[in-house]
Amino acid sequence: MLTQLYIENVAVIEKVSVDFHSGFNVLTGETGAGKSILIDSINAILGERTSRDLVRTGAKSAFISAVFTNLGKNVLAKLEELGYILDEDNSVMLQREIFADGRTACRINGRPATVSTLKEIGPLLVNIHGQHESYGLLSPENHLSYLDSMGLPQDLMERYSAAFSEAKKVRRELEALNMDEAQKARQIDLLTYQIKELEEANLREGEEEELESQRTMFRNSEKIASSIKQAKDYLDGGEESEGAVSAVSTAADCVRNAEQYMPELHALAERLQSIAYDLEDCREELRSYDDRLEYDPTELDAIEARLDTIYRLGLKYGGSVSEMLKFLEKSKSELSKIQMSDELAAKLRSQYKEAVTQAKNLAMEISEWREKAAKDFCCRVKKELEFLNMPHVAFEVKQERGALNSKGCDKVEFLISTNAGEPAKPISKIASGGELSRIMLAVKTVLAGRDEVGTLIFDEVDSGVSGGAAQKIGLKLREVSESRQVICVTHLAQIAALANSQYLIAKNVKDGKTYTQVTELDDEGRRQELARIIGGTKITPLTLQNAAEMLKMARDSAKPT
Template sequence: MLSQLHIENVAVIEKADLVLAGGLNVLTGETGAGKSILIDSINLALGERVSREIVRSGARAAHVAALFAAVPARVRTQVEALGFSCEEDGSLLISREITADGRGNCRIAGRPATVSILREIGRLLVNIHGQHDNQTLLSPENHIRYLDLYAENTTALRSYREIYQKLRRLRVQLKKLTMDDAEKARRLDLLQYQIDEIRQADLQPGEDEALEEERAKIINAEKITGSLQESLQALQGGEDMEGAEALTELAADVMQSVADLLPPLAPLVERLKNLRYELQDCAAELQNRLDDSDADPRRLNAVEERLDTIFRLRGKYGERVEDILAFAERAEQELAAISSSDEQADQLRREGKILAAQAKQLAANLTESRRKAAQKMQEKIRAELAFLEMPNVRFHVQISPLPRLEADGVDGVEFLFAANPGAPLRPLVKIASGGEISRVMLAIKNVLADVDDIDTLIFDEIDTGVSGRAAYKIGVKLKQVAAARQIVCITHLAQIAAQADRHILIEKTVETGKTFTRLHVLDFEGRKRELARIIGGAAITPLTLQNAAEMLEAAGIASTTTGLRIEE
């Protein structure tokens, strides 16, 4: 169960610690005091999506930490499977921080974690019913989710969806293979033409680059030869000039003649000799290049024609010769696939029949499971609604066959509802009032609580649209459910607040121009005054105080009961 919640810089909450107990925990306060901020804080701690606007104005970051006590063994096992571990006493601390610029970090048992893992663990620990869940109930496409949860179809549904997705992928493959004869003939002709055109060109990898180089060599042959000859003459000299080789040799000999007189010149002499050898190597390489520089102008036409062929293929199949060859390889593979498509299609059809039979069987199993569960579920919901002051209500889970396999099987599920005797069953979305929707949702949550083992349920204003005796019954029902698990309920109704095992007051104050939200765990007198405020509004009279005391005593809360009063 959720034992403690530490909050820092979340909206108007600068710093607060919420200490919860087992049983029914109720939170009340004036409108705008910050009750919804507590839900946002819990969502933040559990890894759910929140806006960075949640960070208190002027603060660097919002931070929430949640301590869970006596974590169930099932959850501990899943936490360990994700690479984390609970404390020896079975407790688990999770925390999350989000900065004003939207960045954040998460921790599980003191170790860094991703938001997705935090969310996965959080949903094993807490089930939050917010006001938007009532709208979810009004969407028929969500009704099958509630039924499957009650029927405990998670494993069966996963098995069905695996086969269904395989079947869908197979049908997509089959559709690609299946084409009419005329289209197949056109495609085969085109592929064969493309393959023949590329293969007849007899392209070689890198050929285009080699031809470009050869073309440039032929076109610039005269300039290249002249430059080579001029450079070689500069190194070797001619009839009327000394070359760099001879001059370097002369410089070395002259310096050698005085090296004995000036020993520091010896290294310079050695460098001049090495330079001469290097110039000789350069001259030899220039001569080799000059010997190979003969270019046949008649070769230019052949090179140009070959480049024109490659250029034409480039415009169709790729920028480089390698791209053109790769295109041809893919075309050959497609040609082979289409040529054998009839055989492949037959094989896929055989596999499809097997998968379809498996999917239909699994879907039929789901249908049977749903029909059995629907009978029990609707009876339990009717009993819950009768307790919640809707004795004449009729609630029916309608299961209709779909024309084909879908992601959830072959069943369409919709909740039908009739609040009054003699009224026909009609879709819930069309006839239920706000108060009726709230009670139906509470009934569904209570029924689903029988099949899940989440220890903490949080209800945010489950009492919307109800009052009087119906509100009292909701309070009693919440207390009954809280006997087996922890309930946290935000409410505006005294009838519900009176049933609480722990009552927490949320107050908003303004100090030095800043707004603060503070939490108080109330004792008997504090609870009596808060109930009186809810009953009578701003004016708390002896009569409202007496009514509040009677409500607490009727709920089994004795006047001797004390509670810890905390102000953060």
């Protein structure tokens, strides 16, 4: 659950630290005080997209930190998979800094992380239900995911996804083969010409480099010959000077003569003699280069012509011999496919039929599971709606089977009737704003036990409701909070009174700047805040008495009977 939220320089919040508790937590305050900023901050720490406009005016960056404890197995497994080591108490701290220039920096337990990593972990920690999500119920495209949240077996969906992807892959290959005869003939002619041209060139790996090396040597043969002659002269010597070979050999003899009087010179004499032998080898090797430098001018012409051929082919088929050889193999493969297209098409049609059959069978398994789940889902949602002051509601799941898609073969839509005797119709045509809020709360309640998410956040789930319906929403939120932490932004006293903990979000102006503060209220503070919600700006003894009575009734209703 979320135990601590720290916010710094976010919009009108300069610095706020909030310690949340287990059970039912509510956030109240005047409209515009900054309740939505807290929700935006939590969204940011969970990796959701945000804007640099979130940074408080004049600040270099905004900073948000959140501590979560009592983590579920799924969160622990995900953190371990991502390589993050937890403290002994198995808590995790998420941090995100948003700079005024748009940059962002994230950390998990002090170690660097990315926004995408936060986004991976976020849904396992917190489930946020905002006002916009209620209106998401108006779109049937969203209904299937709610139904599947009833516990659709993951391995079944994974097997279907693999079969569906395979069918699409084979179909693409099959479509690529479907060309008319004229197009096929043109493609065969082009590939045949390209293959013939490359095969006649008889290219081989490394040939271009060898030819360029030979050309460089032939073009500079006179310079090479002159340098080699000089080297040989220095080694052989001349009429007036002794060469290096003879000089070193003589030096070795001299040291050997001295060795008989000074034995420690033996090693040096051996080294000099070895050098003399090496110099003799070098002299002989230099002489062998004389033959290599002799060439026929036509050889250079042949090299130039061959390099020109490689260059011209490279312009058409690739910049290097290696790339051209790859092009040749690819062309041969394509030609073979076209020439064998009838056989290959038959093979692919067989594979496609098999893949589609497998996908259909798995889609039917999923559809049958959804059919059973829909009955349980309807029963549970209807029961929750009856509790939420919609006693005559009829809730149905309309399921139709159609073509295969990424999620199976089902089209699902929620139907509802809020008046007895009226047929169920699409939610978008029946439900009011207040009814949408209660339907979404009912759906969330039914799905609440299907995952290990430790914190549920409801942002003004009471929108459009009042009176007894509001009281029931509060009771339902408190019931949900018995198994997980609930944080709720509300404007209704009926809901706020039922909370275990209440926080006041207030805005004030100091030195021309706006500041938002969050204060956890004690009993008297809660009485004052509930009285404000009930009576507005003018708080009377009667509104204070009503507030105190609401708090007492809430406490009494929470006591075990």
